[in-house]
Structures are given as C-alpha cells and as structure tokens.
Amino acid sequence: MRKLTQLFIFAAALFSICSHAQPRTAFVHLFEWQWNDIASECENVLGPKGYAAVQVSPPQKSVSSSQWWSRYQPVSYAIEGRSGNRNEFASMVSRCKNAGVDIYVDAVINHMAAGGRYYPEVPYYAEHFHTCYGQIDYGNRWQVQNCDLVGLNDLATEQDYVRTKIANYLNDLTNLGVAGFRFDAAKHIPVGDIAAIKAKLIGNPYIFQEVIGAPGEPIQPSEYTYLADVTEFNFTKSVSHFFKGRGPIKELKNIGTWGGWVASADAVTFVANHDNQRQDTNNTITHKDGDNRNTMAHVFMLGWPYGYPKVMSSYEWYDHDQGPPAHGASSCNSGWLCEHRTPAIANMVAFRNFTADEFRVTNYWDNGNNQIAWGRGGKGFVVINMEGNNLTRTFQTGMPAGRYCDIISGNYNASNKSCSGNIIDVDNNGNAVITAYYRNGAAIHVGAIVEDCDGTDCCTNCPTEKVETTFSCSNGSTYWGQSVYVIGNQEELGNWNPAHAVKLDASAYPTWTGTIELTQNTDVEWKCLKRDEQTPSNGVVWQGGANNQFNTGTTNAYPTGSF
CATH class of the missing domain: 2.60.40.1180 (Golgi alpha-mannosidase II)
Structure with missing residues (x-):
C-alpha cells in the first residue's frame, strides 16, 4: 500500500540537497473528460501546476446511454466509449506520463450492467453472478456483498474465473501505462476477494478503494486499509458541514483525529465526489454553493495535513442523471466547470507539494x-x-x-x-x-518567494492598494430563497459569472447593501442581480439598462443601482 505521507517526506529529503524536485501530493478527478482533452490538460495545466495524477472515468465499454451513471454499467472490458477509443486512451496515458502526471482508472469490478446475466464479450454467464436480487439491508453483511447493487448484476468475485477476468482487465490497463486504480463499490466486495484479485496484478499499481462507512454497519473502511488506501467519506461530510455555515470552521482543527476515522496515511480525501455532489447536494459542498465556499473548502483540504487529497472537477448539471456536455472540456466553457483550474485551488497544489516534508500543523x-x-x-x-x-x-x-x-x-x-x-x-x-x-x-x-531586485519589487502588481466600495441596490424585492447580489467586470465581483457574484445584506430591505474592497483607480462596470441562493442559475433577474460605471479612485466609493 502506498503510504503517501511517508513517501513524500522521504522524497523531499532525498532531493533537497541535490535539486529542487518536489513530490506531487494531490490529484484531480476530471469527471467525464475525453481522453484527448485529458492529454492536453496534463501537458498545459496539470503538469505545470504540480498535480500528481488524474482519476479518469471508467474506460471500459458500457451501456449506450447519455446519463453519467451509464459509465458504471459495463458490458465488457474493452477500452471504448464516449471518452474515446483504445488508441486515444493509450496516447493520453503516454502524454500525461511525459508531463509527470499519472493516470488512475476508475475500475468497475463489483458488477456488470443491469439486465440479463450474459456478457459474451468477456465472457460472463449466469453462473458467474450471485443470485440475490432483493433490496439490500446495509445492516446485513452478506446482502451488501452478495446482492445486486441498485439492480446491477453482482459478480461472484469468490470464483477464480471471475477474479482472473478482472485481473486481466486491470493488467491490460497497467500494460498501457496506467499507474493506479480506484476500486468502485469496494464495500460490496469481500476484502478477501479483493486481496485475491490484487495478488494477480502485475507491477505495483497504486490502489484506493471506495468504502463508505456508516455508524452501526458491519462493514467499515478499516477492514480494507491493510490492502490499500480507502476513501474517507467522513472528511467530505465534515468539511461540507462547516463550510456550508452549519458550524464554525474552527471546529475543523481536530479533523482526522476523531473516532472512526481512517489514518491519514491510508485516506483519500475530497470535498466532493461525482456521486455525493449529485445525490446529496444539500450536504455536500459544490460549485452550487455561493460565497466562494467550494473554492475555500478545497483550499482547506489542500493546506491541511491529512490524507491524499483529490480535487473534484465536474460539469454543470440541473438534474441527477444529466450526462456531460456534448463538446470537449478543453475550452472549459459551455457547461464544463474546470474547478481544478481555479487559481486558488491550482496554486494550493504547489503549496501542498512544497510543504510535504512538514506534514503537521x-x-x-x-x-x-x-x-x-x-x-x-x-x-x-x-x-x-x-x-x-x-x-x-x-x-x-x-x-x-x-x-x-x-x-x-x-x-x-x-x-x-x-x-x-x-x-x-x-x-x-x-x-x-x-x-x-x-x-x-x-x-x-517557500516555493513562491519574490525577489527584491535591488529595492524594486519584481512582482507585476505589488502591493495592491485597495479601497472600500459600498454598493447599494434598491427595489430589490425577492422571494424566499432568492437574494440580491452585485456582479461586475472585476474578480472581486465575480467577473460577470452569477455563481461568483457577491451577496448583499438585506437589513434595509428592499434596499440591499454590501462593502467590497476593490483595487484603487480602477474602472468598474457592474449591475445588481437577483438569483437563487442555492442554485445560481435559477431565479436570475438582471438590473435593466446599461452597465453601471464608476472609478474606484483612492477613497471610499458608494455606487448605487436599482431594479
């Protein structure tokens, strides 16, 4: 098992004397990205920013359907699907490796697609599956690991034939240069079966297992840590609770030490994953949360010394089943969110790399x-x-x-x-x-030190002088759950993105006000905006007419607008 903290400390110590090499200590999930776009992202963004690896969506052939979850209904182990073909996959792995970025495959090995228990391309027949079809009682270990998960045909992983087929698939990927695997739904596979499959693997791929623990249930993540790392869902639940404002974030100072948590060296951490951001949005931090909460939750994760952090990079969705945009993700627009490119998040990857050998608070x-x-x-x-x-x-x-x-x-x-x-x-x-x-x-x-240049700052904009600007939006009548925001052409005003607009205070309702620090002597264009607090794309009402304009000057400003 990969013990990340110890490896990073050793690597940093090994290279500190002879070079400036830094360990890579965080990875990203490019959910539903195409292989060619991932290759370009490795070369142009992920490698330069210091990401260690990319978790890619399941590459094996699956049912033909537009929903995101169709990728988790495999029909064979052939490398083909909406992300690209086998040649494109192999090219991506090679190009990313040349950029210093590993590929982790999301491996669906617990089950096959719903439907008849017959998959001729593997081949699997009825005798290679369990025969429990009922709803799972999660208090019953046998049912969790032998019954169909939401109707998906549960493989009999105790059979050597099935283990060999799974191992052959994973070894094929390893031969293509894949460096690691996420074992999807590992909780639904007995740990002894995973051990037997792992014993058939070539090389020494990095593995982390999806094991969702819950109080009182018989199957816990701690059972699986002797084999490989596990996903620590306690982390995402706790970070989301506090960054959603349901408790003071100072309570996070003991995160990772609470009872029932996986040890840091065994834990993969994340603010959200592709499942809970759609299935439990109310309790999971996502881009749909305003007030910069998603970005700052990622800053916390990347700065705090616990686990191996994974950055979630997804696309916009308006219902649970919605699949990815039809066009590629490389342009990072028209639905693709590219949270991993957000400067504060991407720059904190370097922070984690440069502080790896001081894995403490x-x-x-x-x-x-x-x-x-x-x-x-x-x-x-x-x-x-x-x-x-x-x-x-x-x-x-x-x-x-x-x-x-x-x-x-x-x-x-x-x-x-x-x-x-x-x-x-x-x-x-x-x-x-x-x-x-x-x-x-x-x-x-320590990796971002600015030279003095004989008394002249080398920075292009340092230090930035700010001025307090108090915005006012009148006639801002709203319905319950809708608020008034200020939005404009400055980063502090969301750069015209409603999801990043700044919420104003309603204490003088229906007039809304708020004070924001902006750079001195800057020409600003802005408007008042109404939108839903929870879903930025809903309830959007823009202030009419031309954009409001002013210059911040050098003293406090008080621009006004009205609906």
Whole structure:
C-alpha cells in the first residue's frame, strides 16, 4: 500500500540537497473528460501546476446511454466509449506520463450492467453472478456483498474465473501505462476477494478503494486499509458541514483525529465526489454553493495535513442523471466547470507539494468562529476567512524572513520570481501582516518567494492598494430563497459569472447593501442581480439598462443601482 505521507517526506529529503524536485501530493478527478482533452490538460495545466495524477472515468465499454451513471454499467472490458477509443486512451496515458502526471482508472469490478446475466464479450454467464436480487439491508453483511447493487448484476468475485477476468482487465490497463486504480463499490466486495484479485496484478499499481462507512454497519473502511488506501467519506461530510455555515470552521482543527476515522496515511480525501455532489447536494459542498465556499473548502483540504487529497472537477448539471456536455472540456466553457483550474485551488497544489516534508500543523490560530490560520512547519502558512468582513492582523507564521507571493490572490511566476497578486512580507521574527478578504483567504509557501531586485519589487502588481466600495441596490424585492447580489467586470465581483457574484445584506430591505474592497483607480462596470441562493442559475433577474460605471479612485466609493 502506498503510504503517501511517508513517501513524500522521504522524497523531499532525498532531493533537497541535490535539486529542487518536489513530490506531487494531490490529484484531480476530471469527471467525464475525453481522453484527448485529458492529454492536453496534463501537458498545459496539470503538469505545470504540480498535480500528481488524474482519476479518469471508467474506460471500459458500457451501456449506450447519455446519463453519467451509464459509465458504471459495463458490458465488457474493452477500452471504448464516449471518452474515446483504445488508441486515444493509450496516447493520453503516454502524454500525461511525459508531463509527470499519472493516470488512475476508475475500475468497475463489483458488477456488470443491469439486465440479463450474459456478457459474451468477456465472457460472463449466469453462473458467474450471485443470485440475490432483493433490496439490500446495509445492516446485513452478506446482502451488501452478495446482492445486486441498485439492480446491477453482482459478480461472484469468490470464483477464480471471475477474479482472473478482472485481473486481466486491470493488467491490460497497467500494460498501457496506467499507474493506479480506484476500486468502485469496494464495500460490496469481500476484502478477501479483493486481496485475491490484487495478488494477480502485475507491477505495483497504486490502489484506493471506495468504502463508505456508516455508524452501526458491519462493514467499515478499516477492514480494507491493510490492502490499500480507502476513501474517507467522513472528511467530505465534515468539511461540507462547516463550510456550508452549519458550524464554525474552527471546529475543523481536530479533523482526522476523531473516532472512526481512517489514518491519514491510508485516506483519500475530497470535498466532493461525482456521486455525493449529485445525490446529496444539500450536504455536500459544490460549485452550487455561493460565497466562494467550494473554492475555500478545497483550499482547506489542500493546506491541511491529512490524507491524499483529490480535487473534484465536474460539469454543470440541473438534474441527477444529466450526462456531460456534448463538446470537449478543453475550452472549459459551455457547461464544463474546470474547478481544478481555479487559481486558488491550482496554486494550493504547489503549496501542498512544497510543504510535504512538514506534514503537521504549527502556529495554529482561530478567532473562535469562522477565521482560522495555520502553518506547515516554516514551509507555508494559510489563512481562511469565512466571515462577512475582511480580516487583517499580524500572524506568527514560523516562516523565514522574505517577501512571498500570496497564491490565493494571484499567480506566482517561478521563472522571474514575480507575483500577479498581493505580496506578504515576513520579518526576521516570522511575523507578517496578512489580509484575508471575506469569504476568501491568503497563503504563502517557500516555493513562491519574490525577489527584491535591488529595492524594486519584481512582482507585476505589488502591493495592491485597495479601497472600500459600498454598493447599494434598491427595489430589490425577492422571494424566499432568492437574494440580491452585485456582479461586475472585476474578480472581486465575480467577473460577470452569477455563481461568483457577491451577496448583499438585506437589513434595509428592499434596499440591499454590501462593502467590497476593490483595487484603487480602477474602472468598474457592474449591475445588481437577483438569483437563487442555492442554485445560481435559477431565479436570475438582471438590473435593466446599461452597465453601471464608476472609478474606484483612492477613497471610499458608494455606487448605487436599482431594479
């Protein structure tokens, strides 16, 4: 089993003397992406940003249907489907490997598609399946591991014939260069059967198993950790609870240590996966949550030393079954969300890589509510502010003295040591004055140091002077669940994306107001906007007429708009 933390610490120690090589410590799920688009993404984004691997959708031939879940109804182990053919898959694996990015295949090995128990392309016949068809009682171990899961034909994985067919499929993928596997629905396969299948595999692929634990159930993730890593669903539940505002995020300071959790070295963590973001949206952080919650939850996951984190990158959906957009994902528009490209998320991948050999929390601070900060042993420091006002204070970072790029507010350019965002100065005592805007954060690490250039800053925009701007939208009558937002042509105003607009306060209803810090002397175009709080694409009403315009100047501004 791959013990990630220990491997990363060893790798960092091994290379620290002779090179600047950094371990890769986080991966991404490019859900329903096509093979050619993934190859390009590895070369142009994932490799340069430091992602370790991509989890790809199941590549085997499945039922012909548009729903996303059709990929989890295999009819054979041939490499073909809507993501591309076998040659394109092999090319993707090779191109990603050349970019330093591994491929993890989502392997459906518990079952075959619903329907008759006959799959001539494998071949599987009726005798290769269990014969329990009823609804599963999850308090009954035998039923969980021998009955059809939501009508999908359950393979008799205790049979050597079935184990060999599964192993042949996985070995074929390994021969194509695949580096690892996610075992879908592993909870529904006895751990001894998985051990027997694993014993037939060639090489030493990385494996993580989908095992959803629940209190009182007989099957728990801890049974499977001796074989390989497991998915830690407690992590996604806890992070979602607190980042949805159902409790102060300072409670997360002990995450991973609570009873029943998988040890960090055995855990794959995620803010959301392709299942729970659709099936349990109300209790799972997704892009549908406003106030920058999805991004900041990922910042927390990538900054906190627990588990092997997986970034979820999906597409827009309006119902549970909706399949992916018909066109490719590489352009990241018209439905494709590409959360992994969000600068704060992508830049935190480098943060995790550069702090891997300090896999611990130091210099922890919180305000007793929704503002937290922590260090990583002098290699990095993170601040998260999920309250409705800006946070500025002096932090003891534990970092060496220097000028650092805030990778949440901008991108770091390693070639000339420049920064497009804010610069954070750490003094000789490790102290730094850090500002984290509301529903936002700040982060620095030793891989993003800005040179002084003989007294002239090398950053392209540092430090950025801000001015408080108080927006007002009148006549903002709304229905229950709908609110008024400000939206505009600045990043702080959502760049005209309703999902990223800034919610205003309704204390003077139907006039809504809110104060936002914008860059000084900047021409701003903006409008008032109504939308649903939970689903940004619903209930959308734009302020009529031309865009409102003003310049922020150097003192506080008070722009007004009206529906």
